[in-house]
Amino acid sequence: MAWKTLDQMDLDGKRVLTRVDINVPVEDGRVTDATRIERIAPTVADILAAGGKPVLLAHFGRPKGKRVDEMSLQPLIPALEKALDAKVVFAADCIGPAAKAAVDALQPGEVLLLENTRFHAGEEKNDAELAAGMAELGDVYCNDAFSAAHRAHASTEALARLLPSCAGRLMQAELSALEKALGDPERPVLAVVGGAKVSTKLELLSNLVEKVDMLVIGGGMANTFLAAQGLDVGKSLCEHEMTGTAKEIAEKAAAGGCEILLPRDVVVAREFKAGAENEVVKAEDCPADAMILDAGPDSVAHVGQALERAKTLIWNGPLGAFEIAPFDAATNAAAGHAAKLSREGKLVSVAGGGDTVAALNKAGAAEDFTYISTAGGAFLEWMEGKTLPGVAALG
Structure with a gap:
């Protein structure tokens, strides 16, 4: 197994940039199917239990590198708080001063949700500068979004190479199951x-x-x-x-x-x-x-x-x-x-x-x-x- 799991990482007091897939259906500002949100709960719970500070990175829809209000992640907060059983704080960007201030203010037991990574054109271009901006916000990178793993994007590929990296619980379960089915x-x-x-x-x-x-x-x-x-x-x-x-x-x-x-x-x-x-x-x-x-x-x-x-x-x-x-x-x-x-x-x-x-x-x-x-x-x-x-x- 070439990839590491959360169990092999020192998370105590660390800011853990956690790439998740919470691209869920929303109608009238409300989540209609929270399955994807519920599936990230074990990863977030384990990071919190180890003394880490989960900072969630995610995409939503296809804004094509522009800020599109209807594709903000902010409306997902109530569904996230319910699934994660934790207070979720929101930052209006995934890099820069607003994101840094939110990370610095994050209290133990809280979760930070950063704004849609695809509001930046560099996300889908796997841009090194955007990845570096994200890396400044964390100490450890955890990828729990297997469903986005086939894309070489800044938050899934370039960022993983800039910080100590591991697989989240959902990614770990997926990779283990697939290895059992076709690998060996x-x-x-x-x-x-x-x-x-x-x-x-x-x-x-x-x-x-x-x-x-x-x-x-x-x-x-x-x-x-x-x-x-x-x-x-x-x-x-x-x-x-x-x-x-x-x-x-x-x-x-x-x-x-x-x-x-x-x-x-x-x-x-x-x-x-x-x-x-x-x-x-x-x-x-x-x-x-x-x-x-x-x-x-x-x-x-x-x-x-x-x-x-x-x-x-x-x-x-x-x-x-x-x-x-x-x-x-x-x-x-x-x-x-x-x-x-x-x-x-x-x-x-x-x-x-x-x-x-x-x-x-x-x-x-x-x-x-x-x-x-x-x-x-x-x-x-x-x-x-x-x-x-x-x-x-x-x-």
Whole structure:
């Protein structure tokens, strides 16, 4: 483990610049979903318990280097105080005299929230001067924003190189879970990758077929792979121009000993709406006037057998059009099976990505997964085998 944790840092009396992701939805000046705020609470609590002074750095929205009043972090204070169970003081900038005065006035047990880092154009440019201005406000740097770790910004990358640095509790949990899933996993490893388009997950698929033992492909992506095998997929969502690429990925998998599982049977319908009339047919028997909207029961059983063999599961994307019934059946069944095995201690299951979290929550399976990552882009880039600047800078 190249990165340090809070446990390895001397925080007593230290100003701890803590990069967090509290980019939460706000309506009429009130936070409507405080999940991201709640997830930073353990880090802040541990800094306070060690005698440190937490100074929070965060972005909010896309102000593009200008001060935009609607994108101020100040309205988040009530939600922060509730989640952190501490007094939260606000500074109207993240560098300069106002920020320095607020840091100097910070009392033990209090938390300081600095204004939106993206009000400065240098933030997204990873500007060294801006990072130096932030560094003057702290003694230690703690990054607890894995969801922003794929971006080389001043508050995530340059700043980490200017102060003694460590990972916060959320970052630590995320990195530990990901290391367990792909870095040094217990085998066999099964990956479930779904979603609409092969083109958006090319790098992901290419990396996974070299790392995992079994790969389930679902959603619209599966249609492209079925078409690559010469099957007629009717009016289904399908990237026919990507069939050559799908063949190459399948060949790469075969050469590396990775078994690809595609739907054996499919649920087809003539219209895409809740409760639409539908039927189950073999994958090779999709009617010309129908579209594939989910994997069938035989496919689900096949995925279930793979789950039973697996020791580690990485899940990204649904198996069908999970947003509407009855085309959520395959995703719900497979997710339920994975949750049961995880609950019984037979499977280490890690999932991430926006649609994935929504699908697993809808299936009632999320709570039993070993780890659910809320970091969309960072989770995907890590799965693609890319180096994340915000993590590399902690090393």
